[in-house]
Amino acid sequence: MRPGLVEASALTTLHWFEVLRCFSFAPSCSCWSFYLSQSLLGQSAKFEVVRLADGVYAAMRKDPPGFAVESNSVFIVGDDGVIVVDAQSNIGATKEVLAALGKLTSKPVRYVVNTHWHDDHIIGNQVYRDAFPGVEFIAHTNVRPYLLTKGVSNRKQWHESGLTQFIEQLRGIVKSNKNSKGEPLTEEQRASLLSDISLGEGYLTVPPDFQPVLPTIAIENQITLYQGSRVIEIPLPRAGHTSGDLIVHLPQEQIVVAGDLVVWPIPLIGGDQSHVGDWGATLEKLRALNPTTIVPGHGPVMHDDSYVQLLVRLMTSVKQQVESATKHGETLEQVQNKMNLADLRKVFAGDSKVRDTLFSVYVAGPAVESAFHDAKEHP
Numbered sequence: 053m054r055p056g057l058v059e060a061s062a063l064t065t066l067h068w069f070e071v072l073r074c075f076s077f078a079p080s081c082s083c084w085s086f087y088l089s090q091s092l093l094g095q096s097a098k099f100e101v102v103r104l105a106d107g108v109y110a111a112m113r114k115d116p117p118g119f120a121v122e123s124n125s126v127f128i129v130g131d132d133g134v135i136v137v138d139a140q141s142n143i144g145a146t147k148e149v150l151a152a153l154g155k156l157t158s159k160p161v162r163y164v165v166n167t168h169w170h171d172d173h174i175i176g177n178q179v180y181r182d183a184f185p186g187v188e189f190i191a192h193t194n195v196r197p198y199l200l201t202k203g204v205s206n207r208k209q210w211h212e213s214g215l216t217q218f219i220e221q222l223r224g225i226v227k228s229n230k231n232s233k234g235e236p237l238t239e240e241q242r243a244s245l246l247s248d249i250s251l252g253e254g255y256l257t258v259p260p261d262f263q264p265v266l267p268t269i270a271i272e273n274q275i276t277l278y279q280g281s282r283v284i285e286i287p288l289p290r291a292g293h294t295s296g297d298l299i300v301h302l303p304q305e306q307i308v309v310a311g312d313l314v315v316w317p318i319p320l321i322g323g324d325q326s327h328v329g330d331w332g333a334t335l336e337k338l339r340a341l342n343p344t345t346i347v348p349g350h351g352p353v354m355h356d357d358s359y360v361q362l363l364v365r366l367m368t369s370v371k372q373q374v375e376s377a378t379k380h381g382e383t384l385e386q387v388q389n390k391m392n393l394a395d396l397r398k399v400f401a402g403d404s405k406v407r408d409t410l411f412s413v414y415v416a417g418p419a420v421e422s423a424f425h426d427a428k429e430h431p
């Protein structure tokens with residue numbers, strides 16, 4: 053059964069990184085994550101390429117909101133080569149993005165920047181390594197050790213724990229056109245399920261023992277790259293989505309590529325991987341850069357920071373409620389029971405059943421769990 057198509061009570065401790073746990077298939081693991089605008093330069097059923105500034109383009113996914121997501125990529129084209137931000141969750145999807153880049157320029161990719169360690173941003177590194185021998189992969193210093201340990205075990209576990217059966221269940225729901233209450237699926241739910249199935253099938257092409265191409269350059273502090281007169285800053289603004297996040301900032305163009313620190317329409321929060329205690333402050337640092345263009349890890353290009361402000365409000369609310377509760381020694385379960393996110397749920401989900409479900413899965417439980425751990429570690 054799919055969350056949202058089942059009773060919400062079954063979902064209270066879940067999040068997308070752990071979505072299979074909902075189905076008793078898998079324990080906590082990494083982002084299976086498998087989870088628009090000015091001049092339209094390239095069209096694909098799955099993404100479109102848009103121009104953000106002179107020589108700066110983004111391949112923006114068109115998937116409807118769902119459990120499964122695939123990553124946006126950004127191309128920064130200089131005189132001598134290209135910097136790509138983020139790969140996709142499987143080889144085929146990244147080859148499609150690379151083909152779109154090939155229509156823009158014949159210059160080689162010199163650097164791939166991975167905004168964090170999740171598979172939907174990392175697996176496709178191999179495509180760039182194969183196509184451009186000598187390409188360097190830049191990531192936060194915590195990414196490489198994660199990929200060599202937890203990343204390996206989590207990926208294997210996902211496969212062994214029933215990813216195929218999970219997708220089969222989703223197909224069954226679409227075929228029957230009924231949710232667990234026997235009600236017909238809404239168009240929104242159906243589109244979301246079909247997207248999940250398609251993205252899931254893509255991820256299933258990644259073998260359980262796949263060895264991702266690791267970062268070749270690990271950074272602990274901000275670095276700056278130059279493409280002629282173009283400045284590309286890569287700061288590490290504290291933890292948030294993971295403890296291996298970085299962003300890419302083009303100060304002249306006022307563009308920020310945010311990775312999964314910013315995901316629309318519902319943030320992706322991992323109970324054991326995210327740091328809600330730091331996330332709000334991290335996003336404030338992002339806002340302080342005064343971007344006029346924000347490329348989220350998932351979701352459309354943003355031209356103001358109103359959604360980021362909403363994320364700050366959410367993270368701050370969870371952090372404050374958890375810190376206030378833990379001062380009195382409450383357990384995680386007690387904190388979860390006291391938590392009130394009703395207003396914010398309404399703001400994020402509106403009348404959308406899919407978004408409401410995603411809020412349950414990715415926010416309600418895991419945000420509290422994450423903030424609880426952060427409060428215990430840094431009281």
Ligand SMILES: [Zn+2]
Binds near residue numbers: 083087170312
């Ligand atoms: Zn992602």
